[in-house]
Amino acid sequence: MKRGFTYSPPKCPISYIYVDQDVIIAEKPCGLLSVPGKTETDCMEARVRADYPESLTIHRLDMATSGLMVFAHNKNAQRHIGLQFEKRFIRKEYVARVWGLINLNKFNIDLPVKTDWKNRPLQIVCYEKGKSALTKVEMISRGNNSSYLKLKPITGRTHQLRVHLNSIGHPILGDRMYAHDSAFALTNRLMLHATKIKLMRPADGEWIEFDSACPF
Numbered sequence: 724m725k726r727g728f729t730y731s732p733p734k735c736p737i738s739y740i741y742v743d744q745d746v747i748i749a750e751k752p753c754g755l756l757s758v759p760g761k762t763e764t765d766c767m768e769a770r771v772r773a774d775y776p777e778s779l780t781i782h783r784l785d786m787a788t789s790g791l792m793v794f795a796h797n798k799n800a801q802r803h804i805g806l807q808f809e810k811r812f813i814r815k816e817y818v819a820r821v822w823g824l825i826n827l828n829k830f831n832i833d834l835p836v837k838t839d840w841k842n843r844p845l846q847i848v849c850y851e852k853g854k855s856a857l858t859k860v861e862m863i864s865r866g867n868n869s870s871y872l873k874l875k876p877i878t879g880r881t882h883q884l885r886v887h888l889n890s891i892g893h894p895i896l897g898d899r900m901y902a903h904d905s906a907f908a909l910t911n912r913l914m915l916h917a918t919k920i921k922l923m924r925p926a927d928g929e930w931i932e933f934d935s936a937c938p939f
């Protein structure tokens with residue numbers, strides 16, 4: 724369900740978790756675009772570049788999603804880490820609060836996703852033309868008609884976590900694009916946070932892992 728909004732990104736400074744000669748790990752706040760929009764120039768990419776002029780974008784988070792993003796200091800690192808994303812070497816974890824009580828403690832959501840071309844940028848589950856999408860889900864806690872979940876996307880489809888959870892009847896709270904009215908109105912933000920990322924450092928191939936505390 725698409726709902727209108729006014730772009731009003733938070734003014735807080737960017738928090739940097741890790742910086743070396745190749746890699747920048749930073750926390751994106753909820754409500755800030757990852758890259759420029761059609762008319763909006765204030766974004767994560769621009770703010771990181773203001774601090775590190777040579778920085779290069781590797782991947783994105785949805786505007787409403789907060790949490791860890793990876794940037795590169797140079798073209799070689801950008802290619803190296805970009806290939807890790809492409810080959811699904813990188814491990815990411817999210818925390819979400821969703822509508823309703825889920826009885827299972829651990830399960831997978833394996834539903835193919837495609838763009839809803841008549842309602843872009845919305846995505847839909849489509850068995851005929853959708854691209855494979857797999858999300859591993861673990862329960863953190865449940866109560867007050869909501870569930871806290873740990874999410875591990877194995878694939879990286881657009882809006883994958885939001886579509887997958889909505890498709891099983893448990894939309895992420897505060898999701899203006901997919902949640903029903905009750906789930907949307909329950910919070911003042913999308914309850915989705917990129918809390919963990921693990922990747923190989925381009926300089927030496929060593930695995931490095933970073934955490935970001937969930938803000939909700």
